[in-house]
Each structure stands twice: as structure tokens, then as C-alpha cells.
Amino acid sequence: xxxxxxxxxxxxxxxxxxxxxxxxxxxxxxxxxxxxxxxxxxxxxxxxxxxxxxxxxxxxxxxxxxxxxxxxxxxxxxxxxxxxxxxxxxxxxxxxxxxxxxxxxxxxxxxxxxxxxxxxxxxxxxxxxxxxxxxxxxxxxxxxxxxxxxxxxxxxxxxxxxxxxxxxxxxxxxxxxxxxxxxxxxxxxxxxxxxxxxxxxxxxxxxxxxxxxxxxxxxxxxxxxxxxxxxxxxxxxxxxxxxxxxxxxxxxxxxxxxxxxxxxxxxxxxxxxxxxxxxxxxxxxxxxxxxxxxxxxxxxxxxxxxxxxxxxxxxxxxxxxxxxxxxxxxxxxxxxxxxxxxxxxxxxxxxxxxxxxxxxxxxxxxxxxxxxxxxxxxxxxxxxxxxxxxxxxxxxxxxxxxxxxxxxxxxxxxxxxxxxxxxxxxxxxxxxxxx
Numbered sequence: 001x002x003x004x005x006x007x008x009x010x011x012x013x014x015x016x017x018x019x020x021x022x023x024x025x026x027x028x029x030x031x032x033x034x035x036x037x038x039x040x041x042x043x044x045x046x047x048x049x050x051x052x053x054x055x056x057x058x059x060x061x062x063x064x065x066x067x068x069x070x071x072x073x074x075x076x077x078x079x080x081x082x083x084x085x086x087x088x089x090x091x092x093x094x095x096x097x098x099x100x101x102x103x104x105x106x107x108x109x110x111x112x113x114x115x116x117x118x119x120x121x122x123x124x125x126x127x128x129x130x131x132x133x134x135x136x137x138x139x140x141x142x143x144x145x146x147x148x149x150x151x152x153x154x155x156x157x158x159x160x161x162x163x164x165x166x167x168x169x170x171x172x173x174x175x176x177x178x179x180x181x182x183x184x185x186x187x188x189x190x191x192x193x194x195x196x197x198x199x200x201x202x203x204x205x206x207x208x209x210x211x212x213x214x215x216x217x218x219x220x221x222x223x224x225x226x227x228x229x230x231x232x233x234x235x236x237x238x239x240x241x242x243x244x245x246x247x248x249x250x251x252x253x254x255x256x257x258x259x260x261x262x263x264x265x266x267x268x269x270x271x272x273x274x275x276x277x278x279x280x281x282x283x284x285x286x287x288x289x290x291x292x293x294x295x296x297x298x299x300x301x302x303x304x305x306x307x308x309x310x311x312x313x314x315x316x317x318x319x320x321x322x323x324x325x326x327x328x329x330x331x332x333x334x335x336x337x338x339x340x341x342x343x344x345x346x347x348x349x350x351x352x353x354x355x356x357x358x359x360x361x362x363x364x365x366x367x368x369x370x371x372x373x374x375x376x377x378x379x380x381x382x383x384x385x386x387x388x389x390x391x392x393x394x395x396x397x398x399x400x401x402x403x404x405x406x407x408x409x410x411x412x413x414x415x416x417x418x419x420x421x422x423x424x425x426x427x428x429x430x431x432x433x434x435x
Contacts, residue, residue: 058095381433
């Protein structure tokens with residue numbers, strides 16, 4: 001949720017002797033609506049959110065739920081995630097954080113991109129989170145570990161992050177690093193495209209952000225992100241349609257297609273940057289946000305995005321956010337079997353996330369702060385914040401006839417067809433409370 005952490009920290013400033021009192025020092029200098037939430041300059045809109053890296057104030061509990069549905073005819077899927085975590089201070093700025101997360105994913109996998117019936121897959125991904133935090137008043141250090149397990153393997157994710165504030169300049173600098181080690185284990189009973197899979201993949205994600213406040217009522221945030229992935233990077237369930245003149249060891253061209261399991265390079269490097277600016281409109285009790293970003297990588301998937309949001313106060317306790325944007329990317333150099341570089345017959349893909357497409361989205365969210373005049377809420381909490389919202393995303397895979405296609409026609413093998421079912425609908429709910 002937008003500026004969730006910042007507003008909670010402001011409200012916890014009155015807690016004497018806890019890490020939240022030191023952590024809130026910068027946030028009270030300006031309108032809380034001017035504070036940014038971290039974003040990902042790399043991930044496409046609609047991607048599942050990453051594990052929380054934001055520092056949770058001491059003596060605070062946070063829980064949330066998010067769901068997304070794809071009701072299309074070429075793909076049908078449902079994804080939801082829930083999480084809960086809490087943080088307590090144990091001694092002089094040193095705190096611990098613990099939590100648990102669960103994800104449920106159900107989707108239809110088209111193994112032969114239109115040439116055969118799909119298969120249905122279900123997965124529950126769950127496990128604990130833990131963190132150690134130190135806050136000296138102007139700088140915050142966090143070391144965390146995340147574990148998840150499911151039928152297709154386990155995931156281990158250690159991470160570290162740092163944040164420092166230059167209060168006199170209203171400047172914030174953030175750095176972060178997350179390492180992922182994941183097993184990919186798929187048995188024959190799950191009907192993988194090329195038989196049983198027993199492989200590994202790893203990822204190293206680096207993030208850096210500079211946030212600068214200006215007077216009067218301006219705030220800017222620049223984020224840069226890099227991601228290096230290695231190992232098994234293809235889907236175990238996709239097959240791509242190849243033509244004989246693109247297939248290895250078959251130089252004689254013909255009109256006979258052949259479906260083969262995806263073949264992706266075992267190394268991918270990506271980077272992206274996102275610049276956002278917020279302007280306070282005091283007369284309306286509102287904040288306007290504008291943003292733009294660009295990214296690329298060694299698979300030639302270049303992308304660009306533009307976005308805007310309007311944040312409006314509705315009285316003392318309510319705030320409304322309305323936003324939207326657009327995203328465009330070009331296809332990977334080896335998408336399907338159309339090559340622009342490299343040797344033909346080495347790599348191919350049927351992953352629609354690697355084809356050229358245009359997407360645009362809109363979302364709306366409402367937040368309410370509940371602060372009792374006396375006593376505690378539910379006999380436990382000094383403060384509570386509730387937030388909920390919804391989002392709609394439309395992806396167009398057919399706007400570029402040569403690059404945006406996602407399948408070959410099962411009737412006319414040479415005809416390209418755009419991917420259908422580019423709508424996605426989602427919603428979320430979150431609660432943060434200080435005890």
C-alpha cells in the first residue's frame with residue numbers, strides 16, 4: 001500500500017524508548033503523502049510482489065492478502081498470497097522480526113501452444129521469514145532470511161538492506177541485496193514437457209534508491225535495480241513450435257512443425273531504472289505523482305513504462321489513491337524460433353512474458369487510520385491502519401504482427417496468432433497495528 005510504512009512510523013513516534021521513535025525522525029518533516037513506497041524498475045506490471053524488505057517498526061504487527069485472476073481463453077489462472085509479520089525491540093535499537101507467508105497458484109499450462117490440450121497445475125508455496133534490525137536514529141540496517149517450500153522444490157533467500165537519512169537535507173539513501181537459491185524438482189506425475197526435471201536456479205538482486213525532498217512540496221525518488229539469474233530458467237511445462245529450417249540437425253526446410261520443450265540460456269542479466277516525482281497540491285489536500293522508467297538486459301527484452309497517480313485526503317483519517325500507467329517491451333532475441341542474433345536452433349521459447357507486448361493498467365485504493373481517543377483498540381492496539389484496493393491490467397500481444405504473436409495457427413501452420421486473454425484483475429487488503 002502507498003506510503004504504508006511511513007504513516008505507521010509517524011503514528012508510532014509517541015512510543016517512548018522504542019526503535020520506532022528514532023526511525024520516524026525524517027517522516028515528520030513533511031506531509032506523509034509525499035513519502036514513496038519502494039517499487040521494482042525491472043518487474044513487469046502484474047508480476048507477483050516480492051517479499052517485504054521494508055523495515056517494520058518495533059512493537060508492530062502487519063498482515064496482508066493479495067489476489068489476481070486471469071480469466072482469458074488462452075490462459076486461465078488464479079494467484080493469491082497472504083502474509084503476517086511482527087517486530088519487537090529487544091535492546092537499545094536492536095530489534096527482531098518474524099513472520100510467515102503463503103502463496104497459492106493455480107493455472108492452465110498450454111504445453112503445445114495451441115496444438116494440444118492444456119494441463120492444470122496447482123501449487124501452495126509457504127514458509128517462515130525472520131529478520132534482525134538495528135536502528136541508531138538516522139540509519140537502519142536489516143538482515144533477513146526467507147524460506148519457502150512447495151512440491152516443485154525449496155527456496156532459500158537471505159537478504160541485507162541499509163537505509164540512511166540526512167535530516168538537514170531531507171535526503172534518504174537506500175541499498176539492498178537479495179540472494180535466491182531454488183530447487184526445480186518436477187516429477188513425471190506432473191506431466192513436464194521433457195520428462196522429470198531435477199535442476200537448480202539462483203538469482204542475485206541489487207537495488208539502490210535516492211530520495212530527495214524539496215521545498216515547497218516537491219519530492220523525487222530515483223531507483224536502480226539489477227538482477228542476475230543463473231541455472232534452469234525455462235518452464236518445465238512449455239513446448240515451442242519449431243520449423244525444420246530452425247531445428248538443430250535438420251537443415252532441410254519443410255512445412256512440418258515440431259513441438260519441443262523450451263530451451264533458454266542458463267544466464268540472464270537485467271537492469272532497470274525508475275524516476276518518480278511527487279508534488280503537493282495544498283489547496284486541494286492532494287498529491288500528484290508522475291513517473292517513468294526504462295530497462296534492458298542480455299536477452300534483448302527492452303522495456304519502458306510511464307505512470308501517474310493522484311492521492312487525495314478525505315478528512316483526517318481517510319486517503320484515496322487513483323493511478324494508472326502503460327508498459328511496453330520488445331521480444332527476446334530467441335522468442336519462438338525467430339532469430340535476430342546467435343545461431344539458429346540453440347534456444348527457443350514459448351513464454352509470453354518474453355514476447356513483445358503493450359500493457360496498461362488502472363488501480364484504486366482506500367486507506368483509513370484508526371486512532372482511539374482513549375484506551376486501546378480491541379484492548380490491544382494503540383493504532384491501526386486498514387487499506388484495500390483493486391487493479392485491472394490489460395496486455396495486448398497482437399499490436400505488432402511480427403513480434404507480438406504468441407502462437408501458430410493449428411489449421412494454417414504458417415499463420416501467426418496473437419495471444420488471447422490479456423485481461424487480469426486483482427485486489428488487496430492490508431492491516432498494520434501498533435501494540
